[in-house]
Amino acid sequence: MINRVVLTGRLTKDLELKYTQNGTAVARFTLAVSRQYKNKQTGERETDFISCEVWRQPAENLAKYAGKGSLIGVDGRIQTSHYTDRDGKEVYRTDVRIDSFALLSYRNNDANQSEQTGNYQANVNFNAPQEQSNLPPYGGMYANGTPANDAINGQTIDRMETHQPADITDLPF
DSSP states (O other), rough: OOOOOOEEESSSSSEEEEOOOTTOOEEEEEEEEEEEEEEEOOOOOEEEEEEEEEEEHHHHHHHHHOOTTTTEOOOOOOOEEEEEOOOOOEEEEEEEEEEEESSSOOOOOOOTTTOSSEEEEEEOEEEOOOOOOOOOTSBBTTTTTTTTOOTTTTEEEEOOOOOOOOOOGGHHH
Protein backbone atom coordinates (compact mmCIF):
# COMPACT_ATOMS: atom_id res chain seq x y z
CA MET A 1 0.00 0.00 0.00
CA ILE A 2 1.18 3.50 -0.76
CA ASN A 3 0.42 6.44 1.51
CA ARG A 4 2.53 9.36 0.30
CA VAL A 5 1.76 13.08 0.16
CA VAL A 6 3.92 15.76 -1.45
CA LEU A 7 2.68 19.36 -1.18
CA THR A 8 3.95 22.86 -1.78
CA GLY A 9 2.12 25.75 -0.16
CA ARG A 10 2.21 28.65 2.25
CA LEU A 11 1.78 28.57 6.02
CA THR A 12 -1.48 30.26 7.05
CA LYS A 13 -0.05 31.46 10.39
CA ASP A 14 3.03 31.18 12.59
CA LEU A 15 3.57 27.70 14.00
CA GLU A 16 2.86 27.08 17.65
CA LEU A 17 5.46 24.67 18.93
CA LYS A 18 4.30 22.45 21.81
CA TYR A 19 5.90 19.65 23.77
CA THR A 20 4.35 16.40 24.97
CA GLN A 21 4.65 15.34 28.62
CA ASN A 22 7.79 13.38 27.80
CA GLY A 23 9.39 16.36 26.02
CA THR A 24 8.75 15.49 22.37
CA ALA A 25 8.28 18.56 20.14
CA VAL A 26 5.15 18.76 17.96
CA ALA A 27 3.81 21.52 15.75
CA ARG A 28 0.48 21.59 13.95
CA PHE A 29 -0.16 23.99 11.11
CA THR A 30 -2.31 24.60 8.06
CA LEU A 31 -0.80 24.73 4.60
CA ALA A 32 -2.58 26.74 1.89
CA VAL A 33 -2.19 24.91 -1.42
CA SER A 34 -3.49 26.39 -4.68
CA ARG A 35 -5.19 24.04 -7.10
CA GLN A 36 -3.72 23.57 -10.57
CA TYR A 37 -6.87 24.62 -12.39
CA LYS A 38 -9.05 27.73 -12.30
CA ASN A 39 -12.70 27.90 -11.28
CA LYS A 40 -14.78 28.27 -14.46
CA GLN A 41 -17.17 30.75 -12.84
CA THR A 42 -14.68 33.06 -11.12
CA GLY A 43 -11.60 32.48 -13.28
CA GLU A 44 -9.47 32.20 -10.13
CA ARG A 45 -7.57 29.31 -8.62
CA GLU A 46 -9.15 27.81 -5.55
CA THR A 47 -7.10 27.06 -2.47
CA ASP A 48 -7.19 23.99 -0.25
CA PHE A 49 -6.24 24.33 3.41
CA ILE A 50 -4.44 21.16 4.51
CA SER A 51 -3.97 20.30 8.19
CA CYS A 52 -0.42 19.10 8.90
CA GLU A 53 1.69 18.04 11.86
CA VAL A 54 5.41 17.61 12.31
CA TRP A 55 7.25 16.02 15.26
CA ARG A 56 10.61 16.10 17.04
CA GLN A 57 13.60 18.08 15.68
CA PRO A 58 11.93 18.88 12.34
CA ALA A 59 9.10 20.55 14.31
CA GLU A 60 11.60 22.75 16.16
CA ASN A 61 13.41 23.63 12.92
CA LEU A 62 10.22 24.50 11.07
CA ALA A 63 8.96 26.66 13.95
CA LYS A 64 12.31 28.46 14.08
CA TYR A 65 12.75 29.20 10.38
CA ALA A 66 9.22 29.43 8.93
CA GLY A 67 6.33 31.74 9.70
CA LYS A 68 3.03 32.96 8.30
CA GLY A 69 3.25 33.17 4.52
CA SER A 70 6.44 31.08 4.23
CA LEU A 71 6.50 28.89 1.16
CA ILE A 72 7.42 25.31 2.05
CA GLY A 73 7.46 21.92 0.40
CA VAL A 74 6.46 18.94 2.53
CA ASP A 75 6.68 15.19 2.15
CA GLY A 76 4.65 12.94 4.40
CA ARG A 77 1.66 10.65 4.73
CA ILE A 78 -2.06 10.90 5.49
CA GLN A 79 -2.85 9.98 9.07
CA THR A 80 -6.26 9.72 10.71
CA SER A 81 -6.95 9.81 14.42
CA HIS A 82 -9.85 10.27 16.78
CA TYR A 83 -10.39 11.23 20.39
CA THR A 84 -13.18 12.11 22.79
CA ASP A 85 -13.42 15.81 23.61
CA ARG A 86 -14.38 17.36 26.96
CA ASP A 87 -18.07 17.19 26.06
CA GLY A 88 -17.85 13.44 25.38
CA LYS A 89 -18.13 13.87 21.62
CA GLU A 90 -15.96 11.77 19.27
CA VAL A 91 -13.67 13.99 17.17
CA TYR A 92 -12.05 12.63 14.01
CA ARG A 93 -8.98 14.25 12.41
CA THR A 94 -7.20 13.76 9.12
CA ASP A 95 -3.73 15.29 8.96
CA VAL A 96 -0.64 15.06 6.82
CA ARG A 97 2.13 13.73 9.06
CA ILE A 98 5.27 15.43 7.78
CA ASP A 99 8.38 13.28 7.35
CA SER A 100 10.52 16.00 5.76
CA PHE A 101 10.18 19.54 4.50
CA ALA A 102 12.07 22.07 2.41
CA LEU A 103 12.02 25.80 3.01
CA LEU A 104 11.35 27.49 -0.31
CA SER A 105 11.30 30.87 1.44
CA TYR A 106 11.99 31.62 5.06
CA ARG A 107 10.97 33.93 7.86
CA ASN A 108 12.89 37.17 8.03
CA ASN A 109 13.11 38.43 11.60
CA ASP A 110 13.62 42.03 10.42
CA ALA A 111 10.11 43.42 9.91
CA ASN A 112 11.44 46.23 7.70
CA GLN A 113 12.72 43.83 5.05
CA SER A 114 10.65 41.74 2.71
CA GLU A 115 10.69 37.96 2.54
CA GLN A 116 13.99 36.67 1.22
CA THR A 117 14.52 34.03 -1.44
CA GLY A 118 16.95 33.32 -4.21
CA ASN A 119 20.69 33.26 -3.63
CA TYR A 120 20.38 32.80 0.13
CA GLN A 121 19.98 29.35 1.62
CA ALA A 122 16.22 29.46 1.19
CA ASN A 123 15.88 25.95 -0.22
CA VAL A 124 16.97 23.88 2.75
CA ASN A 125 15.80 20.32 3.37
CA PHE A 126 16.20 19.70 7.10
CA ASN A 127 15.70 15.95 6.95
CA ALA A 128 17.66 14.88 3.88
CA PRO A 129 21.22 13.59 4.26
CA GLN A 130 23.72 16.32 3.51
CA GLU A 131 25.79 15.64 0.41
CA GLN A 132 29.34 16.90 0.07
CA SER A 133 30.05 18.61 -3.24
CA ASN A 134 32.77 20.74 -4.74
CA LEU A 135 30.19 22.47 -6.93
CA PRO A 136 28.97 25.91 -5.90
CA PRO A 137 25.34 26.35 -4.81
CA TYR A 138 22.91 28.22 -7.04
CA GLY A 139 23.93 31.83 -6.89
CA GLY A 140 27.51 31.25 -8.01
CA MET A 141 29.31 31.60 -4.67
CA TYR A 142 31.33 29.08 -2.74
CA ALA A 143 30.94 28.89 1.04
CA ASN A 144 34.02 31.08 1.50
CA GLY A 145 32.34 33.90 -0.49
CA THR A 146 34.42 33.65 -3.66
CA PRO A 147 32.54 33.71 -6.97
CA ALA A 148 32.29 30.45 -8.87
CA ASN A 149 33.80 30.22 -12.36
CA ASP A 150 30.78 29.14 -14.40
CA ALA A 151 32.46 27.99 -17.58
CA ILE A 152 32.30 24.81 -19.59
CA ASN A 153 34.88 24.39 -22.36
CA GLY A 154 35.77 28.06 -21.98
CA GLN A 155 32.20 29.31 -22.51
CA THR A 156 30.49 31.31 -19.77
CA ILE A 157 27.10 30.12 -18.56
CA ASP A 158 24.51 32.82 -17.89
CA ARG A 159 22.51 32.26 -14.71
CA MET A 160 18.74 32.37 -14.73
CA GLU A 161 17.26 35.37 -12.99
CA THR A 162 16.07 34.67 -9.46
CA HIS A 163 12.33 34.02 -9.29
CA GLN A 164 10.58 36.34 -6.86
CA PRO A 165 7.39 34.92 -5.32
CA ALA A 166 4.17 36.89 -5.10
CA ASP A 167 3.91 39.38 -2.26
CA ILE A 168 2.64 37.59 0.86
CA THR A 169 0.14 40.40 1.43
CA ASP A 170 -1.74 39.03 -1.61
CA LEU A 171 -2.54 35.79 0.26
CA PRO A 172 -6.22 35.17 1.06
CA PHE A 173 -5.57 34.79 4.80
